Amino acid sequence: MDNIRTFLRMREYHPNAKFLIRLVRTAPFEDSVVATKTANALMKHVKSKRFDGVLVMFDGIHLEYRSSTAFLEAMSEEKSMMLVFGLSGRRVFGYGAVKRLQEINPLVEHIFLDMGELPSNEEPTRITQINPLFSNTSIPFEETIQGTVDELVKEGILPARIVVGLTAGGWKFEIKESQDPLRISHGIYAVEAGKRVAYQDACKARGAVIYDWKTMNEITVYRQMWMNVNLPLMKAMGEKIKWILGQKFAGFGISDALTDDPRGDCGTDPLPAHRLAMQLIRNTIPANPAKCTRLCYLDPEQVEETFPIDNLRSDYCSHIVVHYFDLDLKNNVVVAEKAESLVKKIDQWRTKIVEIAPKLILSLGSKQVTGVWQFLLGNDFRRKEVAEELVKSMYASTADGLEISWTLEQMASDFDKKNLKALIDDIVTIDVEKKFELVVAATPQSSFSDFYDYEHLNQTVSLIVLHSHRLHSESLPFTGHSSPLRATSSMKDPKMTWESLFNHWAEKKVSRSKIVLSLTASTLSMQSLADMRSSASAPFGQPVFVSMLRSKKSDIHSQQEVCESLETGTGITHWVDVADVPYLRRYDQMVAYENTLSSHIKAVWASMKGVGGLALHNIHQDDPSAVCNNRTSFPLLDSLSRAQVCQKCLKQHDFKKCAQHDFVVSCSFDLKKNMPLFKTDIVPYERCTEVVVEQAKLSLGGNITFKDSQQEQVLRNLTTMRPKMLKCGMVLSLSCGDSEKHLNHILGDNMTSAINNVMSVMEKYKFSGVQLDCEKAIRRGNHIFFSNFVKKLVKKFENTKASNGCNRTLSARFSPFTRTPSSYYSISLLNRLSHVSIRMTDKNQVDLPFFFNTSNPDFPSTEKFVKLWKNFGLKPEKLVLELSPFGWQEGKKEGEKIKMTQGETCVAVGNKAVYQQNYEILTGSTSHANGTVHIPLIEDFRYKIGYIQREQLGGLALNSVNGDDYTGICGRGSFPILKSVYSSTKCR
Template identity: 50%
Template sequence: MGTIALLLLAVLSSPISSIISPIAQKEEASSLYCFVKPPPKTVFNPRLLENITCTHFVFGEFSIDNAKGTPKFTNFDLIYAGSDGNIRNFLRLRQKHPKSKFLLGVRRSAPFTDSIQAKHVARGAKRAAVERNFDGIFFEFNGYHLETSSSAVFIKEISMGNGTMNTIGISARRVWQRDSVERIRQTINYVENVYVDMSTLPSNEDPLIITHIDPLWANGTVVYEDTIQGTVDKLSENGVMPNKVVVGFTAGGWMFEVPNVLRINHGDFATSEGKRIPYQDTCKTRGTIVFDNQTLDEVTLYRNTWVSANVPTRQGLGKKMGWVLSEKFAGIGISNIFDDDPHSKCGADPLPLHNFAMRMIRDVIPSSPAKCTRICYLETSRIDKSFPFDSLKSEFCSHIVIDYFDIDVQDVSMVREGADLLIARIDKWRLKIGEVAPRLILSIGGHQQTTTWSLLLADDVKRNELAKDILMKVDELNADGVEISWTLESMNNEFDKNNLNSFITDINTLSKKNPVEVVVAASAASTYSNWYDVEFLNKTVDLVVLQTHRLHSNRSPFTGHPSPLRATSSMNDQKMSWEEMVKYWTKFGMARKRIAVALSAAAISMTSLADQKSFGQTGPFGQAAFVSAFRAENLDIRTQQEICESIKMESANPEWVPIAEVPYLMRNGQFVAYENVRSAHIKAVWASMQGIGITVHDVDADDPHGICDNRTAFPLLSQISRVQVCPRCVKHHDFRKCSHKFKVSCSFDLKKSVPLFKTEIVPYERCTEVVVEQAKLSNSGRIHFHDPSEEENLKCLAKMRKKMVKCGMILSLSCGTSERQFTNLLIDNMTHTIDNIMEAMKKYELSGIQLDCENVIKRNNNIQFNSFVRNLRAKLDEHLAANKCRRTLSIRFSPHTSTPNQYYQISLLNKLDHVSIAVSDHHHTDRPFFYNNTEEENYETTLLTWLQSGVKPEKMILEISPFGIRSDGGKKHTMSQGNVCETAGNRAHFVENYETLTAYHKHSTGVLSIPTINTVKYKMGFAIRENLGGISFRSVNGDDYTGICGRGSFPILKSLYSSNTCH
């Protein structure tokens, strides 16, 4: 029985040297690895694989157990009886699969004597692959190589020169071996992927232990360590992320001789060693066949023989592969093609598991649910056969709306031409996505005039018939709801308003047993004419979509934008903006959770009669425009791709309108109003702060093929999905509990230089823990404070211990400023330092420690620091804290570390209570939150870096500062919330920046920039959406603790628990 310990694939390409943001790179299809290992003295026929499309073909498993690393080829491999050998036959597959990579498979059982030998072997293996015209190497370590550093030397060496790029593979058994994953983590930047071979599990170390084949999840008998989920979790905990992992499945199964086939479980003992058998033998096995719903394999029972095998069905291997593919792993693999019934002995087509894997990759789209109300509109007449549904990610849309019904006074309802064909394509796409697929909404009447609507709904019989027709189609097509779109023209009177209400009542009454979603599209014209019964709609419909993408028409005799966020002074109608329309609906009682605003990916063009130079005086909107019924609209720019191409060719001049937060461009006398990634970003953040949903019309115009930058399909939808967060409340935590699902860590600064207030008013009741800033480790390992008053403040807090109940009190501990001194401390006085920390814990009744040491951690002491953290964690676990809870240990890092896994042991960080990243600069103010300009430091980039390094989201907490800043002549001055109110006054108007997530106000003393309740609550929503462990409020000293701003004490901190449009 072979034991595969490490698989290493070397592909001739360039090494990966940095972490790449998933937002910045184009997603590729999942990989499929196929292995060709001909039995001895067998001639390989390449026709066997002509119809199997694998991204990586691997040939052989040649031994390189020699000092030079030269593979031991046989005559059959090179040349046989005057004919081409198997290697040449194998490489002929390039003609059929020109995009695939062809790899030489080698293995080594003997360990390396030293690093020098490891280098020689790597060079020899690489040389052999190049000489035989392979694209790379598939390397298998058959032993405990990963326990020694020479394996890392081998991996790095095989990546050097000739432009090589590696994919490391490791068996499921070796994942749990000491130092294996850590060694892979150390070399992860040299590799493309990690291949996990599931054929050999930890339990297989004893050949007598019975195991199921490739178990996906743990259950009553299958232990976590023997599962696919457990194996990949182990990798990710140590910094090897799922998007780097290829999961290898087994063709065939395990056969065991057992005492009693009716009483066998995974982990029991067999009477003889287990045997791996190919699929063609499993299908011929005699006995009773039982499908195990827990392990998802087929078990055959016959006398004393027990067989577990993978079966190529949706409920078996399909569920395993589907889970891997949907969880966005790098891909899947299937073991040797000669174990996959290559000659159809089972009576079906050859290579059944390989063909099944190809179908799974084709039919399963990596998917995540849309966590917010985000509706995508597809217009039937514009979605052609080339529209790439598979590029439309599931998380982009919570709902898909298509214009399905037209209405008519005589025929009542009619299906629009092409609508059923579009539904069929949507259904096929939704089936690939699975349970998280967007909900399907059928829209009615969006192309009909008011006269038709009025006559049809005024007739009680026809109105009821229309409701029945709609609901019958919704049921027939397995749709989820209906949109009523009386929007082409405005409603005319109270009769129209009442009849619309009656139509909604009919739909709700008829669908009472099987409720459907009811959506109402609301036009601006009908809104401002007061033709909507807002109070009625708030009680009877699921959602009102405000058509804020049609606030200006190209048939108007003046320029404008169809979707401005706010009105500019030059606009003819100040009500035609997102802000004003939302104000109207909320004023009359519409719940924000039932409102969605709209933008369109399509541009509109107008012929401006004004010179662009004059726009600077009055603004671009409201300028005279030429209107003609004979205007050739086919010459207009419409799509995002056309806009992008015009800008690239410099035939158009893009401009930005600050107050409206929208772009426009001038092109050959045409005024083109459109949306871009920046305007979509701003609107999505604004909508999130308002607690409302967002919709995107004309999705076909959103560069669906990613042509503009050759990277991002649906750029507007992608950006909206990236930044939109949903209204969520944080429940006030229970002081009687020690642990909390979402942490609110409050920092309290002991320094005299920050705003002072008595320790008695520290708002511990709003915090799961209070972090006291800050003590320092001396060179001798003792704990010191910068000033005696700081220790006195800490003692005052300690006296409040009983009042704080279970709220933690944490001491922030700096490690000094000298790297050399800190290194000496770790080497010479680590135990003494830990003892001093424990003594301080007892003296000040602390419940935990937060280390703030990054400025003194370098490559020459990071190993000692990791050891220090591990030993301190173990010491803290020996006793409970003063609040009778487990003592906590957390770490705070700066945002400057670009490769965390090169300095810190990720598996160790994942065992701490939390990790926070400092997003504040030396002025205590937050850095910009998003990275639309990648040259700026920002929180989003920092967060992605740490998550991609392997730190679990639930261990990360987002740091927020309430401090603001005053900029005056290049000088910056830190200001608390109270300082700002004293300077600017309570009525000062602050303009929010939806990219940096700050607000600013121009004052006589300089520009004041400060976080607001809105920006802080948005960040809270972002943390919840990303499943982070909580937030760190740094520090409470910067909040308005006196209430001078007129919002009560600590308004920023308290807003986290607010129930009004909360996050």
């Protein structure tokens, strides 16, 4: 009890740490009932002692028994407690261990993998290395950290779920007198059982010292003593820790403090391994480069020294832009105050990132008035001096680029336009080594006045950052928003919107890939002269009090302050439709700001328009310390990174060749009936990597049956087309029925017959592959039958070619409602299939919302299920999203959906209907005489393709080509949804 109290008192010094109690059990539970009772009693006891959670270590053969899962299931029901499961490396390779770990994985926060004991430790007298990282000639792969982790990852337990346990100290063995200590290696037998040795004892040992660069261990030999130690130095244990951090594991641990020289007997500071670990954690940020262009702006004058830059994830920003250079009438170019110290801090952060760090861009002149720019650039000699000093400074810096930001005030004439162009040309000419990229910032006012040479910028600079976050100013005598998406009827100047500014630059033939649109984490506070409560329906255009003397101390400035105002009830938030922005009303103040929803909408909208990138200004005001929800630092950046996609143009596959397709386009064709006007000879196979034929059924006796003769006739019609399809795949969708009992009869007694019949049907109808649609019939009781069935099919397919000469394909199809895939399927087996198609539709064959619903975060979404399957270990390149072209009309009953094809929608609402976009669900909606119609638009499909590419998934499946506009009645030609996969002017 005293030890527990002493331990928990450490909370005073480590307020953010989680304090877990470690429970070790050696003997398996008698049964699941005993396991559950024990778990409930333990959790009650642990809660009474006020621990934050439990680390459960099973030191035995527990994983062979189902009761171990029951124990952890019972413990996981206590949601307020953190639950971590731990096991030693030696237990990973036990009978059925990985399968049991797949069941345990979703129940716990992390899996702690203690690498202090390896499989060779089953025999205590066998000489063993401590925590070997890589294998060498004597250490098998499965005895290493890398090999053990690979075994788990192969079965779907990802690195992000694993905490790797390292050991302070090492092993000591006494060897036979006849053995040469210098020739001893891992696995050889010693005289007696090995002993664990603490580092404070090992550091005093005498003898010859050898360093093993594979295991990263130090070996000491003296007479008949052989000892290896986890040396707490950067070149030894440090290399293991850096490897773990680089592989994006959940973390690592060191056991234990008592063997890590706690008194400093070895002549260094106490606890050297723990100190080394903390040093590396502080100085290492897991690399995860931004997948799209995203600029993050910081102003040295506003950023405090305590700014927690380490909270900034490496994938949030592709570039970090710092106001660095000021223009000066006397000295031409000077470094801005506090800029050097901020850049130094950013460089230290960038060096911590294991791989590719965000680029650093130094900004010039964003705080100088137009008169200063005109004075320095209007004279050819001084302008060239400015350019030379800039290039010299850039060469001496660590920066990757320079931003020219004539933005504090707008430019005044075409003369300014000419001088800006000349400065750019001077810099490009002087930068003979092409060491840095050039970025130009542009204001809305100068843009609409055409004070930029659009063609010249298109040819010379990397990016053009539009200040679309400054579309309204506090100096204007009426209310507005700094970055409305579209114009509302109450806006004084309808041009001052994201949409208008972007369209202006696009119409000037500037490459979309160079355009960057901006938003800001800071707020815009206005003091209203009207009663804001009565003007909530038209918040823009209301009169405000404008004075240079108005105190701004009480204004809201940041995302954190917005949260605090809402939580305390002093502010009320409102949403402005059409503009798609929020504002906060507090007393007589109107505060325009961005929230996660408005930034999400902007990111999706910009992605759909093919905008080259996004910029968030003043990121230091984006709640960097996660005060708002105590969970997400930089919430606006987080929202942008989740929603922004950068679609790359897809090269259409060659259906005349057998090839492994980088991007699957699977097209399902419904055999239920030969739909009116849909003839089999118009199936657009050349646009598909495979055509999936819906659907045959695996029936009793292992036979393959179709619903009726009409289906078989349609299939025969398709078969006659097979020669025209050349190398395009034709795949049979095969259902396993709706009941567990049905599938058990087939696979239990007739598996061989079923496999032979599958091969026979493939030959008869010239199918090149099979897609298994068996989810409804698979339960815990028969998933082993299903796995054996799949394994045998895979082997059968590998030994023969399809009728078109290509490899046969075997895929599987699941609904999003399989919440724990590893409980029913072997993830490693699924990763061997051609692909796994996840049906992202509801019972009406209509797509689920793509992103989570802000009003109901628990509602299922495509984004959520993609993460779920990836977290369970399905390789991203194997995961194919099944999307639907169908829309729906709201029925008379509540919640009723009447399914509609693309063509039926056009007939109902007309070709010129205007759709309102929903940027979370990713559908368009429009109203007509009979109600409201919701339909996925081409823009939605293109966005989803960009998401699939960004997440590096395997491709997409169209769940019914019959639902596309196959007649061309909508005026966009036949199959416009399918054709949009390859044809887009907004990809790059």
